[in-house]
Amino acid sequence: MFDDFFTRALVAGIGLALTAGPLGCFIVWRRMAYFGDTMAHSALLGVALAFLFEIDLTLGVFIVAALVSVALLALQKKGGLSTDALLGILSHSTLAIGLVMVAFMTWIRVDLLSFLFGDILAVTTSDIAIIYAGGAVVIGALYFLWRPLLASTVSTELAESEGLKPDLSLFAFKLLMALVIAIAMKLVGILLITSLLIIPAATARRFAATPEQMALTASLLGAGAVTLGLFGSLEYDTPSGPSIVVAALILFILSLVPIRLRRTDPQNSNRREHAK
Amino acid sequence: MLDASQNTPGRLIDMKNVGVRRGGRWLVRGIDLCVNAGEIVTLIGPNGSGKSTTARTALGVVKPDEGGVTRKPQLKVGYVPQKLAIDWTLPLSVKRLMTLTENHPAREIEEALEAVGIAHMERAEVQHLSGGEFQRALLARAIIRKPDLLVLDEPVQGVDFTGQVALYRLIKEIRDRTGCGILLISHDLHVVMADTDTVVCLNGHICCRGTPQSVASSAEYLKLFGTRAAETLALYSHHHDHTHLPDGRVRFADGTIAETCSDQDHEHDHHH
Numbered sequence: 001m002f003d004d005f006f007t008r009a010l011v012a013g014i015g016l017a018l019t020a021g022p023l024g025c026f027i028v029w030r031r032m033a034y035f036g037d038t039m040a041h042s043a044l045l046g047v048a049l050a051f052l053f054e055i056d057l058t059l060g061v062f063i064v065a066a067l068v069s070v071a072l073l074a075l076q077k078k079g080g081l082s083t084d085a086l087l088g089i090l091s092h093s094t095l096a097i098g099l100v101m102v103a104f105m106t107w108i109r110v111d112l113l114s115f116l117f118g119d120i121l122a123v124t125t126s127d128i129a130i131i132y133a134g135g136a137v138v139i140g141a142l143y144f145l146w147r148p149l150l151a152s153t154v155s156t157e158l159a160e161s162e163g164l165k166p167d168l169s170l171f172a173f174k175l176l177m178a179l180v181i182a183i184a185m186k187l188v189g190i191l192l193i194t195s196l197l198i199i200p201a202a203t204a205r206r207f208a209a210t211p212e213q214m215a216l217t218a219s220l221l222g223a224g225a226v227t228l229g230l231f232g233s234l235e236y237d238t239p240s241g242p243s244i245v246v247a248a249l250i251l252f253i254l255s256l257v258p259i260r261l262r263r264t265d266p267q268n269s270n271r272r273e274h275a276k
Numbered sequence: 277m278l279d280a281s282q283n284t285p286g287r288l289i290d291m292k293n294v295g296v297r298r299g300g301r302w303l304v305r306g307i308d309l310c311v312n313a314g315e316i317v318t319l320i321g322p323n324g325s326g327k328s329t330t331a332r333t334a335l336g337v338v339k340p341d342e343g344g345v346t347r348k349p350q351l352k353v354g355y356v357p358q359k360l361a362i363d364w365t366l367p368l369s370v371k372r373l374m375t376l377t378e379n380h381p382a383r384e385i386e387e388a389l390e391a392v393g394i395a396h397m398e399r400a401e402v403q404h405l406s407g408g409e410f411q412r413a414l415l416a417r418a419i420i421r422k423p424d425l426l427v428l429d430e431p432v433q434g435v436d437f438t439g440q441v442a443l444y445r446l447i448k449e450i451r452d453r454t455g456c457g458i459l460l461i462s463h464d465l466h467v468v469m470a471d472t473d474t475v476v477c478l479n480g481h482i483c484c485r486g487t488p489q490s491v492a493s494s495a496e497y498l499k500l501f502g503t504r505a506a507e508t509l510a511l512y513s514h515h516h517d518h519t520h521l522p523d524g525r526v527r528f529a530d531g532t533i534a535e536t537c538s539d540q541d542h543e544h545d546h547h548h
Contacts, residue, residue, distance in 0.1 A: 028365045155357045
């Protein structure tokens with residue numbers, strides 16, 4: 001049952017999920033889901049440019065995703081359109097430009113679907129090395145950014161007035177997002193990356209009492225979703241990337257059930273009495 | 277500017293002719309303001325008069341487009357911002373809120389929560405707190421840092437009248453105990469804190485300043501807020517003589533005043 005490619009997929013997917021957990025928590029807390037989507041969609045433009053300039057795919061995706069976040073910042077400064085609308089424009093125009101560019105480059109034969117939906121079963125040993133090295137960078141950087149990021153999630157001004165650097169840490173966070181998206185593209189594809197960031201984090205909310213607990217729980221739930229999804233895809237012969245997302249969704253739905261039971265437990269009702 | 281602040285050892289913040297310009301419009305201009313240690317300075321003014329902008333400029337979060345701000349070297353600030361929308365998805369207990377920008381030992385956290393009267397809520401999630409409890413938690417978070425300067429942007433918003441009086445008393449106690457300077461922002465003119473040393477009345481520029489009583493009776497203030505506002509301000513500062521009474525009595529007295537005229541207030545006072 002444990003074919004070699006399957007073990008590689010499992011190891012790669014779990015590595016990605018562990019990295020995505022804490023990052024996804026911040027995306028949920030800061031309501032950056034659409035921003036994450038935009039970055040992910042721009043990855044296709046990164047792919048196209050990487051082919052054009054003959055550079056590494058992951059590097060190309062990272063650069064374009066980072067540029068998109070800079071472009072958004074510049075457009076926000078300019079004022080006028082809402083962030084929501086700007087994200088909509090950036091998201092789909094970068095995706096469209098990427099598709100058009102790939103169509104123009106007739107000398108390149110690429111399977112676009114593998115970028116849109118990923119192919120976790122095709123990961124190589126060097127891909128795994130990149131996933132774990134990149135993951136270590138992301139987790140390490142998050143460790144140092146944790147306090148300013150969390151404080152500015154509560155209030156940017158509070159963080160800034162008390163000597164933290166919210167703008168700088170947010171920018172660094174966006175670079176980490178770009179890095180994770182670049183790494184994740186091969187595994188789950190650009191259309192499904194955001195779900196792997198958001199769904200485990202949203203699921204973890206129910207089981208966490210502190211932000212740190214939530215980050216850890218999100219990692220573990222993500223790893224669980226990858227495992228469940230991959231075994232499911234093997235069992236039912238379904239596409240691997242979407243199967244992982246479906247598994248994550250099932251965990252999320254299951255997490256909705258016990259909260260109704262918990263409402264009646266005495267500790268919680270005490271808490272609400274205090275709140276009044 | 278630097279010389280001036282060095283000559284005054286207790287000076288925390290000194291703003292000289294500060295102006296902030298956004299989108300081709302001056303939000304505030306010509307602001308001269310200083311806060312000394314142990315002093316409570318209250319900024320009042322209508323909506324959009326630049327109170328928050330002034331406070332943020334004092335903090336250094338907003339850079340002035342003209343004039344200058346001198347802060348005491350290594351000034352430690354505790355800030356209670358005006359609007360805090362904490363997403364429900366963030367699991368943040370009162371205890372965890374206390375260590376948001378700095379670590380503190382558990383004992384100090386308990387003491388700070390004790391000081392603001394919500395020690396029993398240490399484990400509650402901040403999203404479950406009432407308006408008054410949340411403001412108290414934010415105050416505790418700011419004072420645990422042992423700041424030289426507390427900046428409180430509308431600390432009594434969303435709090436009922438009784439709670440407002442209690443919060444203002446708490447703020448005064450903090451000042452008395454720690455000797456920090458306090459920059460307070462208020463747009464709710466019904467209860468301007470009577471313990472304020474200086475009231476600065478803003479409307480894009482400084483209209484007038486002085487003690488609460490002198491500002492309330494000044495022509496500029498009356499022009500800006502009308503005579504009724506002045507009456508309520510005077511009323512509260514008069515009433516304040518009795519906020520040192522035990523909790524129950526003070527609350528009862530405030531309830532009466534909020535509903536009726538000042539004559540009854542006098543009657544009530546005579547009972548004591």
